[in-house]
Amino acid sequence: MFSELVISPYAPYRDGIASYTVQEVRVRRKRGENIEVLSPQPSAAHHHLELGGFSGALSLLRRASQHSRFTVHVYPEIMYGRCRNRIERQAVWSMWIRIAKAVPVELRIHEVVYSLFENSAREKRLFAKFLEACDSVYVHSDVEAAQLVEAVGVDRKNVELFDHGQYFEKSSTVSVAQARQSLGLDPNKFIFLSIGFIQYQKGFDRGVDAMAKISATAAQLHIVGSARVEADVITDFLDELESKVSGSENCHLHVGYVSDADFDTWIQAADCVVLPYREIWSSSVLERAKLFERPTIVSSVGGLADQGSAETRVISSELELEAEMRKVYDSWANENKMESSSGVMMEPNEVNSGADLVSKLKQTAGASAPKPSTVRSNSRSKLENFPKLQRPSSISTSRLRSRMKSSVLKLIDWQVAPVASHVDGFQKATTSTVRDLEQRIAALEAMIEDSNQGSGQ
Amino acid sequence: MEELTIGFVPPRYGDEVVGGAEAVMAEAAHGLAKRGHKVEVITTCAIDHYTWKNEYAPGLDNSGLVPVRRFAIDHNSNGVARKRIGDSILANAHVPVEAQQLWANDSLRSSEMWHYLSENMDSYRCLIFAPYQFWTTYACGQIDSSKTIIMPCMHEEPEARFDIYQPVLNGAEGIWFLTDPEADLTNEIYNLTKSQQIVGAAVDVPASYDPTAFCEKYGITSPFIYYAGRREWGKGWQDLLAGFAKALDRTDIKLVTSGVGELGLTEELEKRVIDVGFISDNDRNNAMAAALAYVQPSDRESFSRTVLEAWLAGTPVIANARSAVVAWHIDRSEAGYAYSGVEDLGEAIVGFANNPSAAKDLASTGRDYVLTNYQWDSILDNMEHTLANWFPVGEGE
Numbered sequence: 062m063f064s065e066l067v068i069s070p071y072a073p074y075r076d077g078i079a080s081y082t083v084q085e086v087r088v089r090r091k092r093g094e095n096i097e098v099l100s101p102q103p104s105a106a107h108h109h110l111e112l113g114g115f116s117g118a119l120s121l122l123r124r125a126s127q128h129s130r131f132t133v134h135v136y137p138e139i140m141y142g143r144c145r146n147r148i149e150r151q152a153v154w155s156m157w158i159r160i161a162k163a164v165p166v167e168l169r170i171h172e173v174v175y176s177l178f179e180n181s182a183r184e185k186r187l188f189a190k191f192l193e194a195c196d197s198v199y200v201h202s203d204v205e206a207a208q209l210v211e212a213v214g215v216d217r218k219n220v221e222l223f224d225h226g227q228y229f230e231k232s233s234t235v236s237v238a239q240a241r242q243s244l245g246l247d248p249n250k251f252i253f254l255s256i257g258f259i260q261y262q263k264g265f266d267r268g269v270d271a272m273a274k275i276s277a278t279a280a281q282l283h284i285v286g287s288a289r290v291e292a293d294v295i296t297d298f299l300d301e302l303e304s305k306v307s308g309s310e311n312c313h314l315h316v317g318y319v320s321d322a323d324f325d326t327w328i329q330a331a332d333c334v335v336l337p338y339r340e341i342w343s344s345s346v347l348e349r350a351k352l353f354e355r356p357t358i359v360s361s362v363g364g365l366a367d368q369g370s371a372e373t374r375v376i377s378s379e380l381e382l383e384a385e386m387r388k389v390y391d392s393w394a395n396e397n398k399m400e401s402s403s404g405v406m407m408e409p410n411e412v413n414s415g416a417d418l419v420s421k422l423k424q425t426a427g428a429s430a431p432k433p434s435t436v437r438s439n440s441r442s443k444l445e446n447f448p449k450l451q452r453p454s455s456i457s458t459s460r461l462r463s464r465m466k467s468s469v470l471k472l473i474d475w476q477v478a479p480v481a482s483h484v485d486g487f488q489k490a491t492t493s494t495v496r497d498l499e500q501r502i503a504a505l506e507a508m509i510e511d512s513n514q515g516s517g518q
Numbered sequence: 519m520e521e522l523t524i525g526f527v528p529p530r531y532g533d534e535v536v537g538g539a540e541a542v543m544a545e546a547a548h549g550l551a552k553r554g555h556k557v558e559v560i561t562t563c564a565i566d567h568y569t570w571k572n573e574y575a576p577g578l579d580n581s582g583l584v585p586v587r588r589f590a591i592d593h594n595s596n597g598v599a600r601k602r603i604g605d606s607i608l609a610n611a612h613v614p615v616e617a618q619q620l621w622a623n624d625s626l627r628s629s630e631m632w633h634y635l636s637e638n639m640d641s642y643r644c645l646i647f648a649p650y651q652f653w654t655t656y657a658c659g660q661i662d663s664s665k666t667i668i669m670p671c672m673h674e675e676p677e678a679r680f681d682i683y684q685p686v687l688n689g690a691e692g693i694w695f696l697t698d699p700e701a702d703l704t705n706e707i708y709n710l711t712k713s714q715q716i717v718g719a720a721v722d723v724p725a726s727y728d729p730t731a732f733c734e735k736y737g738i739t740s741p742f743i744y745y746a747g748r749r750e751w752g753k754g755w756q757d758l759l760a761g762f763a764k765a766l767d768r769t770d771i772k773l774v775t776s777g778v779g780e781l782g783l784t785e786e787l788e789k790r791v792i793d794v795g796f797i798s799d800n801d802r803n804n805a806m807a808a809a810l811a812y813v814q815p816s817d818r819e820s821f822s823r824t825v826l827e828a829w830l831a832g833t834p835v836i837a838n839a840r841s842a843v844v845a846w847h848i849d850r851s852e853a854g855y856a857y858s859g860v861e862d863l864g865e866a867i868v869g870f871a872n873n874p875s876a877a878k879d880l881a882s883t884g885r886d887y888v889l890t891n892y893q894w895d896s897i898l899d900n901m902e903h904t905l906a907n908w909f910p911v912g913e914g915e
Contacts, residue, residue, distance in 0.1 A: 072632075073657045073682075074619060083636070091637050103623030105632035105657050109595065233664065243711065287681075291614040317709070318681055320663040320689025 063127065064095040068112070069134035071104035075289065075318060077257070077345040078134050078171055079104070085228040097128075101139055113142035115149055118156035125163035130196070136172040147181055154187035161194035168198045169223060170205065172342045175212035189213045199223035201343040202364030225368060226348040233325035240330035251280040251393050253386065254331035256324065257346045259286040259316070261298045264337040264360065269305050269312045271337075271383040277311070277390040277402040282335070285315045285327050328353045333389050336360065337382050343368050358385045521911050522643035523556045527635075527659075529626055529652040531561040531586060532574060536748060536778055536796070538823050539649040539671040542696070542719040546646075549898045551584045559586045560635065560645070562628050562654070566778075570626045589631035600624035607676050618682045626653050636661050644909045646694070649820070651677050656686055663689035665909070671696065671820040672704050673843065679707055692908045694901070696821040699842040713908050717900040720892045721826045724800070729808030732801055736794045741874065742772040743836070743867060744809035746802055746824050747816075749779030754815030754838055757860055759787060761815070764864025766790060769871035771810065776802060806831035811870045811877055815863070817841045826892055829853050829884025834877050836866045853884030 067086060070079035082098070090096050099121075100106035101113065108124075111117050125131070133139070140157070144150040160166060178185035192198050192215050199221050200206050206220045233240070241248050253272070255265045265284045272282045284306065288295045299316065306314040319327070328334060334350040334357045342363040350357045356372040359365040360382075366375045374385045387402045394402070528543040535541075544559070551557040563572035572590045579586045603621040606613055613621070631654065635645070639662045647655040649671035659666050668690040672678055687693065687704065693714040695701040701716050733739070743762075749755040762773050763786065772790050775781070776797045783791055797805070806812060812828030817840035819825075825835050825847055835854030837844040848854040855870075857863045870877045 073660050075685075086633075087636050090633065098629075103619040105627075105629055105636075107592070107629045109623075232662070245711070290616055317688070318684040320660055320685040322663040323685070323689050 062095055063129040064097045065130040065132060066108075066124065066128040067096055067098045067132045067134075068121070068139065069098065069100060069132075070102050070139075071098050071100040071106040074100070074102045074104045075258075075287070076102070078136060080321065081225075081228075081345055082134060084230055088228045088230075095129075099124075111143070112139050113137075114144055115152050115156060117143070118153050118160065122156060122160050122163060125160055128164060130165045130167065131160065132167045132169065135168050135170045137174055140173075141177075147184060150177070151181075151184050151187055154184065154191050157191045158187070158194050161191060161196075165196035166194070168192070168195050170198065170200045170209065170342075173209070173212075175208065178212060185213060189215055192219070197221060200364070201225040202367030204367045205342060205364040225343050225345070226351060229348055229352050231325055231352060232321040233323075233329060235326055235329060237329055240326045243326060244330055246283070246330055247281070249279070251277065251333075251390050251399075252331045253280060253282040253333050253335050253390075254285065254327055255282065255335045255337070256285040256327055257336075258289045259284070259299055259302065260288065260295050262338065262340040264339045266298075266302050266305055267337040267379055267382055268335045268386075269302070269309060270379065271386050272312050273309060274383050275387045275390065275402045277387070277394070279394065279397075279399045280311060280390050280402075282312045283315060283327070283331075284313070285319060285324075287316060287318050325349065325353070328355055331355055332393060333358060333386075335382075335386065336365070337376070338362050338365065341365060347373070356389060358382065358389070521556050523558050523641060524550060524905065525558050525560050525642045525645040527560045527645055527647045527654055529562060529654045530564050530567060531559050532565060534565045534796075537567065538747075538819075538821060539669070541823065542671075542821065543646070543648055543669070545720070545722075545894065546898070546901060547584050549894050550901065553898060553902065555902075557584050559584055560631065561586065561588055562591050562626065562631065563588045564591055564626065567626075576630075587634075589628045589634065592627050592629050595624045595627070597624055610676055613676070613680070615681045618680045622651075622653055622656050622682055627657075628654070632658055632661070639665060643911070644691070644905065650683060650686065656682060659686050660689065664691050666690045667692040667694055667904075667908070669694040669696070670700070670704055672700050673818045673820045673841065674703060675818055678703070684708065692904060694904070697843050697846065699846045700820045703842065713904070715900065715904045717904065718892060718897045719821050719823065720894040720897045721823050721830060721888060722799075723830060723889070723893070724803045727807035727831055728804050732804035732808050735801070736774075736792065738772070738774060738792060738808070740770060740772055741810045741871065742774040742792070742808075743811045743813050743870070744805050744828075744833075745773065745775045745777075745813050745815070746805070747777045749775065749777055749781055752816070752818055754817060755779065756782070757838070757863070758813055758815035759783070759791075760860045761857075761863025762790070762867060763787060764861065765867040765871070768868045771867065771871040773813075774805065774809065776805060803827065803831060806833050809833050810874055811836050811867075813863075813867075814838060814841070814844055816844075819843045822847065825854075826888045829881065829888050832878070832881050832885060834870070834881035834884065836863065836870060838863075847887075851884050851887035853881050853887060855880070 067082060069082040070076045072079055072083045086096055086098060097108065098106035099108040099110055101111060110120055141150045141153050144153055178188060192213065198219060200209060201223060203222070206217060206222065209215060209220055210217045235243065238248060246252060253268065255268050257263055259265060268282050268284070284302070288299055303314055306312045328349055334346065334355050336344060336347055336357060336359045338344070338360045340362060344365060347357055347359060347365060347368055351370050354372065357369060358374045358376060359369055361375045361377045369375065376382045376385050390402050526543050526547040528540045530537065530540050531544060547557050547559055563574040563576055564570045565573045570591050574588050576588050576590045579588070599620045603613060603617050635658050642665060644665045644667055646667045646669060647659040648669035649655065650668060655668065659668055668687055670687060670693065687708045688710060691712055693704070693710060695704065695714065695716040696719050698716060701714065704710065745758060747753055765771070766786065772792055774792045774794060776794045778796055781791065781793055806828050811834050812824065814822060814825050814835060814837035817838045819841045820843060822844050825837060825844055828835050829851065835848065837848060837854055837856050839845045839856035839858045845856045848856045855866050857866045
């Protein structure tokens, strides 16, 4: 009997789509369905194949006759990530059309960079033709369906919705108290959680900035995750995030790979999962938060707004993130008779006189003012955002030109690399110095303020 | 309520398999089964850890005290990436996490075993995986970490610090250590926030020894030092030969070795090294008793059962001081000498060979050390105690 071939990243490879596929394959195989898995990355899949280029797609075509169906989890690396130029991508799309004609193909679209098609009508046509040749095309939300229709021009009725969490199962069954105990978290704190791969697009730094502004004394933000790949851009972002967190008393960064069970234990332990993504299509973390019925705050990017539940608050800016974090915290603080994010909880009929009211409000204003040490200066912001000195890319539209550029770069690398490294080091040292100065200034300001209060001024 | 099955998951299992961790797993499985627990071994069809060739038949074998469920190994990767990345590991170079994943996958791998466990976790009370660096532990040990015990068998080596093992060890519900130094090292590298216990391991005590029978069987007529195990770089075999070569001119002693792997002898060494190949446990015990000293050249030991077997047989040990565990055993038992470097090993061999009475005397405390610390009754008590606490019968059933 021919088996269905699921083409996807797969465990133990650390990846959201891998985790998604593992859960679906487990459930369906347990039901007796004949399924095998092919993965482009090292994994427990039955088969491995390097995908993302022409040769990978050709090899898949050769396997088509051995299977009853292909279910393809679509994201850039698996479809065209190894292509060197548009011509090769077009050849890949043509090959996928042939695959879809040779065997029924079900697409689960997780991620497609539609800007690929902006300057190439031919590539867009080929992609649309591929979608038409498929047996079924699924996305996870209406927003993603609308984006697909707009970008590629396919008929909306041919794009179906697939519940992201349909096959999700809990990997941890511990109670909230057990979860907090096992993670060493304070049972009396309000826990915001940002979890997943740490990279700029995930926007976890925005949560730290918001925490600095809401002054929620009984709240903590825990950022849990690791870098998926070792790349300068990710390492630099992680360094910046570490630096930012180190300047905050109530933000904590836990860098490292966590097991599936620990991942779910973190979600169980959290009061609110914060996903201030800058870029995403749909989110497995949001789906897991829903599985545990945890309130979430998510950015209005990709299909997140659609994907959320009644417990999901959608934000469109840093200000809204701050406001929503403040609201969920205040609601908890009021329920638990804790200080609200404004620093002072006003009970009904708590004050009797106008003077008391003014006094209380002044306290409120003082508590909600941002602490000097947690406010990042404009000068440091400029320094930190100053782009890293990049080597020029060797990629060109012509393969010959690319090779020539690459050769030249290799020839001059021994001279250029030390300079680039020196400039980057200088930038880091300068940023660090400014950060130290800011902290010293903040400490001095606090001393002056204490001294003024002590002298009754 | 019926007890769920305790699963032991070694990469290899069977009478022909050579390997310390595999032996501990097999004996623990049998020991717990004899105490009335429902135990099963889940393993591959391989015997040889160089080729990982499928030699046993796949499927469930219920013929023994402990049922064995075997899965075929996938031979659909060529090992080129593992060799290339392995060279970087040997050179102590930085290995990025992507390369670590590739390295772990490009060797022993059984997708059928992984899927069986993924789909049948409900049938097991818990699963015990060892040693840490094999794919069976790395991949299958992450399927349901809440039901997982890792027996890492860890020692200092670059792989011990790989990122890919962080979720395996940090996530596991429990860790079984064999010795204190292993627990210290693992806690230094990993963030183990869940349960852990030094359960130890044990060696069987032979009813008697017949050293003469061994010498007669293999035609050995002069004093010898002995090494049993895998003859490979990772076990310090080349260092043993180099140290032994330095002693050749000053003593007539021979080196007898048993086990698997290429010897790689020079012409000079060929006259003095006797390879008896893969031998029975009984022959190995007799060889231990017949030897002037047992040599343990490996610096990558997490328990070192052969050292304990030598002491049981009344034979002193010459061992590599770079192995924290073996140095710890020698320090506590005072029944051997821990050498530092090849020159020192050569001197030790000469010293032992020229002073056989003193060597015998040195071994006198070794047997008591093993009998006091490494007997199955107390080890199985430790294991049962942790199982009862970490995976109470009835929970989740």
